[in-house]
Amino acid sequence: MVSNISLMDCAIQGLLENHYVNEAVNQLIQAEYCSHYLIVYPDLTTLREMYSKYIQKQINKNNETILINPFYETTDSVRQILSKNGINVSKYEKEKGLVIIDSLKEFFGSQPDMLFKRNLVSYAKQTGKNGISIIGDIGAYPHKSKHNDLVDYELSLPTEFDVDMKGFCLYHQKDFNKFSDKQKQELIIHHGKALKIESS
């Protein structure tokens, strides 16, 4: 007999698209501005591989501004990873083509985070960029045991943005597992697409 729990689990798994890193990166590159995706990642190593490949492509070749909000590693660690992958971090940070802010400061800092993001889109467009990508680890919320607040925050955001911005919300698998089945479903359905990245 199949239990209700496993049926629900199957339903949730069925709503997530499973991809290895390279396929996932292609999906993100092809995403249109206005997209709002949920991404579940299995570990830091896989996440690093994913964001460094994506940022390298978007910043170097697709003339895009990137905002990245790490949680389970420091902003300096992100700088090191990106530098190792051939990205001129200091140059892009200086010209605000790359903005790296700790997730805790981004989501729980003094400035409303959506206002900052909208201003960053305006600045990117003024400086001739095609748009911005936001790669934000939501780990700050589970860290503060604010699971319900995170669901409210996510549901307050649109499924599609009305500016040239791609929003990728990163959930560590172990953080994602902590949401109730109902919350998981709400989160997945509210985002335009939900990807689960498999480690290579």
Add this chain to the structure above:
Amino acid sequence: MLLVVDDDCDIASLIKMGIENMGFSVSSFTDPLLAIEEFRKKPSDYELVISDVRMPNMNGYEFVKQVKEINPKIEVILMTAFEIEDKEFHRILPSIKIDGFLQKPFSMSKLNDILKEIR
């Protein structure tokens, strides 16, 4: 015996190796829930717990709180590459004594000094 928890596998392994080189026995974990399970099985075998703060599944404060509930006398060191958030720390650990803090990155000699100090 020492218990080390860090969600970064490389860091957990490095710390385990470093401490073993100092002559201690160490169990290391990347998942705090598995570490709690291990600690619960033989709490009196461990003299010291070293834990990261930002970890998925359970943060370091919650982990330490549970460890202290199992064995209130266990000594605890928290390590982090970030600033300790006072509010969060005091909310979860209002009256629990932390025996040491390590700011990452740290050298093995720094860790050795702290171990000597508290043991």
